Amino acid sequence: MWLSNYRKYRLLEMIPGLLIWTTFITSIILSFVAPLWVIFFAILFDLYWALRVLYFVIYLSFSWRQYLRDKDVDWMSRVEAHHDWRKMYHVIFLPTVDEDIDILRASLDGLIRSTYPQSSFIVVLAGEERQQETFLQKAELLKNEYEKYFDALLITVHPKDLPGEMASKGANLHYAGREAQKYIDSQNIVYENVIVSAFDSDTIAHPQYFACLTATYLSHPHPTRSSYQPLALYNNNVWESPSFTRVVANSTTFWLMAELARPKPIWTFSSHSMSFRALVDVGFWQNDIVTEDSRIFLQCFIHYNGEYEVTPMYIPVSMNTAHAGDLWSTAKNLYKQQRRWAWGSEHFPFMIWHFWKSELPKKKWYLVFNLAEGMYSWATVPILITLFGFLPLLTLSDADKASTIAQYTPDILGTLMKISMVGIFISAVLNVYLLPTEIPGTRWKKVLLMVLQWLLLPVALIIFGSIPATEAQTRLMLGKYLGFDTAKKINK
Secondary structure (H helix, E strand, O other): OOOOHHHHHHHHHHHHHHHHHHHHHHHHHHHHHOHHHHHHHHHHHHHHHHHHHHHHHHHHHHHHHHHHHHOOOOHHHHHHOOOOHHHOEEEEEEEOOOOOHHHHHHHHHHHHOOOOOHHHEEEEEEEEHHHHHHHHHHHHHHHHHHHHHOOEEEEEEEOOOOOOOOOOHHHHHHHHHHHHHHHHHHOOOOHHHEEEEEOOOOOEEOOOHHHHHHHHHHHOOOHHHEEEEEEEEOOOOOOOOOHHHHHHHHHHHHHHHHHHHOOOOOOOOOOEEEEHHHHHHOOOOOOOOOOHHHHHHHHHHHHOOOOOEEEEEEEEEEOOOOOOOOHHHHHHHHHHHHHHHHHHHHHHHHHHHHHOOOOOOOHHHHHHHHHHHHHHHHHHHHHHHHHHHHHHHHOOOHHHHOOHHHHHHHHHHHHHHHHHHHHHHHHHHHHHHHOOOOOOOOHHHHHHHHHHHHHHHHHHHHHHHHHHHHHHHHHHHHOOOOOOOOOOOOOO
């Protein structure tokens, strides 16, 4: 009997989790059954990851040079070189649930500091019905304070419990996008002249961001067939955050930095921008998933038969770390955030399902590999490196312990790990230069702490990397679907 479409899709959902657990179980069994073979594999595995670190450093260095170059460019002069730039509008979505009003103020303050004329900004403050009373109180205050700066400040309230929806940021954005479309249509604004920025509620855009975005959009040969991905910093509350939170957040920054320099296609992540034309064509953000920020790229890639890309931008936006006030709440907040990001494995069955019989170009399989390899490595590599470092050596027979390979394995693995530390060292140094220029307290102590905190990275990669990534993909394998956990955002 042929499997139903539901069962076929469920089988695809199980693949990422099955790969992870097959790896873990096989590694442990072989460490007892054939430890010498595992030692050979461990050496090759660590060598591979040492090369991957060097590969990461190369792309990180390229992005760093681009960042240093682009942050000093007069982007408005490049915008003004295009005769039709005054026709452009920016729609900025700020979806919110229960964020403090000061978080939203900081994001709006970032908009009015823009070097690009704010009179072309249509800001959409998107709240939820389940928090309607408190949201509308805050929204009314913010409207009175900030509406004068923008073309419009729209307030939307996403109804709760709509059929077929998940209570998520994507559902809120989907509803807010359709409400913004009504305003755009009422003003007879051409969709191709509208650039959308989907921000988190705590996103503070660099003053040059919208000028750079507009110049990049107007210079692109096919501007409506691309998303635009900035650098993501986590500096808003960096000094208040615990060290382990900063390390994980900054690791995300440097991962994205390296990704932006890699050969295309790359993915959209977190806060990003795109054409309103493309957004309308694909029916806005998907409203029944957790990871809408990267899914919107796939929606466009499929809709336009592969003729869609992500253009990197080296101007940053800054967001909050997962700091939640006290240490334990922050740890839980960070874990849930990483688990939600790792739920991006839900794209794997979606891609296979839509790519298998499609006429999309061959680069579609690169996207599948890129996602699958990234999610698999996220869950397995830190644990495997730790496991292979000691378990096979403990289970060797006396005869195998006398072998040359067993004698030299600790030195070989130690040397490879030292090579891998190059990536940590470079990240630690660059991190200092990405910090806010205003440093509270004793400057040299703060900077020293920012460097030394990277010693926590190996442990943080397991606790806030491998474990939540494994949980997310195991949940998907078992059909225990993850809801959208909203990370609490505070600055102090």
